[in-house]
Amino acid sequence: MLLYSSAVSGNCYKVRxxxxxxxxxxxxxxxxxxxxxxxxxxxxxxxPGLRVPTLVLDDGRPLAESNAILWxxxxxxxxxxxDPYERAQVLQWQFxxxxxxxxNIAVAxxxxxxxxxxxxxxxxxxxxxxGGYAALDAMxxxxxxxxxxxxxxxSLADISLYAYTHVAHEGGFDLEPYPATRAWxxxxxxxxGHVPIGP
Amino acid sequence: MLLYSSAVSGNCYKVRxxxxxxxxxxxxxxxxxxxxxxxxxxxxxxxPGLRVPTLVLDDGRPLAESNAILWxxxxxxxxxxxDPYERAQVLQWQFxxxxxxxxNIAVAxxxxxxxxxxxxxxxxxxxxxxGGYAALDAMxxxxxxxxxxxxxxxSLADISLYAYTHVAHEGGFDLEPYPATRAWxxxxxxxxGHVPIGP
Numbered sequence: 426m427l428l429y430s431s432a433v434s435g436n437c438y439k440v441r442x443x444x445x446x447x448x449x450x451x452x453x454x455x456x457x458x459x460x461x462x463x464x465x466x467x468x469x470x471x472x473p474g475l476r477v478p479t480l481v482l483d484d485g486r487p488l489a490e491s492n493a494i495l496w497x498x499x500x501x502x503x504x505x506x507x508d509p510y511e512r513a514q515v516l517q518w519q520f521x522x523x524x525x526x527x528x529n530i531a532v533a534x535x536x537x538x539x540x541x542x543x544x545x546x547x548x549x550x551x552x553x554x555x556g557g558y559a560a561l562d563a564m565x566x567x568x569x570x571x572x573x574x575x576x577x578x579x580s581l582a583d584i585s586l587y588a589y590t591h592v593a594h595e596g597g598f599d600l601e602p603y604p605a606t607r608a609w610x611x612x613x614x615x616x617x618g619h620v621p622i623g624p
Numbered sequence: 625m626l627l628y629s630s631a632v633s634g635n636c637y638k639v640r641x642x643x644x645x646x647x648x649x650x651x652x653x654x655x656x657x658x659x660x661x662x663x664x665x666x667x668x669x670x671x672p673g674l675r676v677p678t679l680v681l682d683d684g685r686p687l688a689e690s691n692a693i694l695w696x697x698x699x700x701x702x703x704x705x706x707d708p709y710e711r712a713q714v715l716q717w718q719f720x721x722x723x724x725x726x727x728n729i730a731v732a733x734x735x736x737x738x739x740x741x742x743x744x745x746x747x748x749x750x751x752x753x754x755g756g757y758a759a760l761d762a763m764x765x766x767x768x769x770x771x772x773x774x775x776x777x778x779s780l781a782d783i784s785l786y787a788y789t790h791v792a793h794e795g796g797f798d799l800e801p802y803p804a805t806r807a808w809x810x811x812x813x814x815x816x817g818h819v820p821i822g823p
Contacts, residue, residue, distance in 0.1 A: 473762035474720050486709060490723075493715035497708060509696060510685060516692035521673050524689075524722045563672035 426451040427481040429468060431458045432624040433539055435531055435588035436491040437478040442584055443495050446618035447502060451480075455624070459541060491588075492519040495581045504584070506576050514575045518567070518582035522589075525563065529556035531589045534596030554597065561603055564590070568605040572612060579616050587613045592622060625650040626680040628667060630657040631823040632738055634730055634787035635690040636677040641783055642694050645817035646701060650679075654823070658740060690787075691718040694780045703783070705775050713774045717766070717781035721788075724762065728755035730788045733795030756795065760802055763789070767804040771811060778815050786812045791821060 428444075428451050430437040444451055456467065456477050464475045472479040472489035479489045488494050499505045506512055533553040536546040564586060567574060574582040591610050593600060600607055613619070627643075629636040629652050643650055655666065655676050663674045671678040671688035678688045687693055698704045705711055732752045735745040763785060766773060773781040790809050792799060799806055812818070 473766040474724055475762070476724075482709075488709070488712055488716065490716040490719035492719050493712045496715050497712035500708065500711075509699065510681075510687070512699075513687055513692045513696035516695050517687065517689040520689035520691050520719070520722055523719055524727070525673055525675075528723070528727065563674070566668075567672040 426483050427454060428452070429454045429456055429471070429477050429479040429481075431456055431477050433622070434458055434477060435592065435622065436476075436527070438622040439491045439584050439588045440478045440480065440494050442588070442620055443498055443504070443581070445620045446504070446616070447498060448618075449498065453624070458535065458539065492523060492581070492585055495519075495584060499581045504579070504581050506578070506580060508576070511576045515580050515582045518574050519585045521560075521563065522585045525556070526560040526586065527589055529553045529560055530593050530596055530598060532596075533557055533598070534589065534592060537597055538595040557593070557596065557598055561590075561593070561598065561600070561606065565603045565605050568609050571605075573609070579613065583609075583613050588622070625682055626653060627651070628653045628655055628670070628676050628678040628680075630655055630676050632821070633657055633676060634791065634821065635675075635726070637821040638690045638783050638787045639677045639679065639693050641787075641819055642697055642703070642780070644819045645703070645815070646697060647817075648697065652823070657734065657738065691722065691780070691784055694718075694783060698780045703778065703780050705777070705779060707775070710775045714779050714781045717773050718784045720759075720762065721784045724755070725759040725785065726788055728752045728759055729792050729795055729797060732756055732797070733788065733791060736796055737794040753796065756792070756797055760789075760792070760797065760799070760805065764802045764804050767808050770804075772808070778812065782808075782812050787821070 428440060430453050432455065468475050468479050471481060471487035474489055476489065478491055478494060479487060480494050481487050488497055505515065533550060536550065537543050571577065573579050574586065627639060627650050631654060667674050667678050670680060670686035673688055675688065677690055677693060678686060679693050680686050687696055704714065732749060735749065736742050770776065772778050773785065789805065
């Protein structure tokens, strides 16, 4: 199995974390998140969205979008609930992550820590910071009185939201006002088979 | 069952279209997409993301994020495949929709047709138009040689992508260069039980 991936990408990290925790072997093709000029050439036949992660199964079939890949491998394991309402709640948090969290927190992090030219994004940064803090507010409300996001058990929802939240400080976000979120981050990091972000 | 909804929102329309096609009854609470000042008061206890659609089941449990709601009602029906790879492909297109399509096409449409002040967004519009056309390019590639997005059958993926694509012209998008997408739009609109966007 082949994973087109970038070491610094939280979206790719979600997949690597899940595959590590499920003990599934794969090979990595590293792509740059800064120079994306070869994306159409490399991913054109595999992923209409031209993003990483893109996975190629052993039989050659491609799969893309980090959270969809998580479901392909996670469904049927202890990381996805069997109750229909809880399954929908996992999806609710994952769609929240891709719509309200990643475009703010991951993008601010990329601009500041990885783009090589943070000054180019100065005018747009305040909007992303506001959106990122609104997402952190929503997470803190969602974790109020809970150990994990869904059903009091570690699930794909936690993997998806952990990916960029645990490196949010690289985007200039201060998690000090978010005690429930900070405790949850530690809980996720102490799960069996946890691996850090990176190659 | 209670659906907090906005008549012009494509995200809410996804849910109304699915519930109509499945013959499920519900009541609507209409919220404005322009004046959002009462969102925390109305939705605070129901949806940490404070967005519509937000659904309250008959037993009082809330559910949010349009595509998560679709899965709650659609899974187990003819609108969700049983094959694990095809299920992941449906999710792939729905995450693509929320990340690469809606933030560009729906937002441009809102600014131009519904915000009441399109001139306020003039500086930001070109980026959203470029992103919107990139999403339409990806859809056209995804539909190449296919009748529907996944498994040659109408599924939740088609409902999710139809919602804002069929009103993309309100955001100034020209679908003329997208013949596969235009043929697919007609195919979706001719499905049994189809209802138009609106209240």
